[in-house]
Amino acid sequence: MGVSGSLYSGVSGLNANGNAMSVIGNNIANANTVGFKSSRAIFGDLLSSEISGSGGISQVGRGVGLSIVDNIFSQGTFENTETNTDLAVEGSGFFIVSDPSTGNSVNNYTRAGAFRFDADGYMVNPEGYNVMGYQLDDNGDTIGDLTPIWANTQSFTSAGSTSSIDLNTNIDSDSVVVGAYPSFDPLDASGTSNYATSIQVYDSLGSTHLMTTYFTKNTNQNWEWTSVVDGGEVAGGTSGELEVVGKGTLQFDASGDLIAIGVDDSTDGTGTLTVNQLYTVAGDTSSDPVFPKPTATTLAGALDWNNGAVQNNLIEIDMQTTQYSSPSVVVSQEQDGYGTGTLVQLSVDDEGNVVGNFSNGTPRKLMKIALAKFTNPNALDKAGNNMFAQSNGSGVPIVGTVGSGVGNIFTNALELSNVDLAQEFVKMITTQRGFSANSKTITTTDEMLAEVINLKR
Structure with missing residues (x-):
């Protein structure tokens, strides 16, 4: 490989540590992003070249490369809020959201539960994606396939005669x-x-x-x-x-x-x-x-x-x-009787039920929020706006509701970013040192090549 080979080893180190610094910078930038999951850069050495010596065949490393950027799905802490449609997931589950402009053809997954009801009665995230769930029968059991959470804001609830x-x-x-x-x-x-x-x-x-x-x-x-x-x-x-x-x-x-x-x-x-x-x-x-x-x-x-x-x-x-x-x-x-009533407020309970509160004082369960979990969530693709997309490595989603093993829901709460700033700054120091050390490898190799050039004057 010769002296010049160390130049390329140094360059690989600069590239790898530069990418690692980008990952760290992204983590720090999202330290206050609701539901954000931090990442880490994993390095791997490159294929070594073989050289012959008096003792036999030896291997000399050719530098470092970025193996993978891992998503870290550790549980974030909860922040209590005053909004009853703010939701936080405890466990490995994700909320399921879908883009209505595509006819809800593809689902994305998120831990950010800052939801609200829009003017049409759909439960959406800040980007306008529909939150997905199930309809309920008269007994409160889920029926049918996944569908956008929706409430008829102009609905009435029937009266109940006194018994x-x-x-x-x-x-x-x-x-x-x-x-x-x-x-x-x-x-x-x-x-x-x-x-x-x-x-x-x-x-x-x-x-x-x-x-x-x-x-x-x-x-x-x-x-x-x-x-x-x-x-x-x-x-x-x-x-x-x-x-x-x-x-x-x-x-x-x-x-x-x-x-x-x-x-x-x-x-x-x-x-x-x-x-x-x-x-x-x-x-x-x-x-x-x-x-x-x-x-x-x-x-x-x-x-x-x-x-x-x-x-x-x-x-x-x-x-x-x-x-x-x-x-x-x-x-x-x-x-125990009551008259007819109009819908005055929508909320979500800890079982994921979307509850309509009517003017006659009677609540009614309208729909139920769905959750999904993956065998390998670390392999999910980041889709932006706090959302993830299914990948070949993540496996297919296991979809269920609260109580079916996919996680629990807390109302009036949001999950905060799981970024540990102290740890990120320590990584920043070690990455900076690694970058500087690799630059020294390049400058030192340059001096060695200069000496070679100066052999003939």
């Missing part, structure tokens, strides 16, 4: 006995009851109806309960008159605790009472509860709303009632 009421009350044990059962008269409600409480209930169309439950004391531990609505709102009723839609009895023990509920099982309120025991008290002083706990119900066929809603609406009433010597009062009451 249960939780009524937590105390009725005063010192109340005056009104009369023997049956004593409540819907034509003289206030005169034939001791206490009443009202709550708005919903039908299947989302219309509200005022339902009032009256309590009438019959004996010291026995009360009558009667639920009514305005007769003009149900079939066969008269507007302005109370229509009985549920009735029964309440039985309390000497401590004021409810021990039995009586429910009229007829369709017209004139049938026999079905008595449901809340507690087994015979020979048992501990009053162990019976499961499942019985509840009161409205009369069969009584809630036939006359506005075209679903007929024969039945409502269970959980009578969480006590009879203590204290003024009658409603502690709390709730019902």
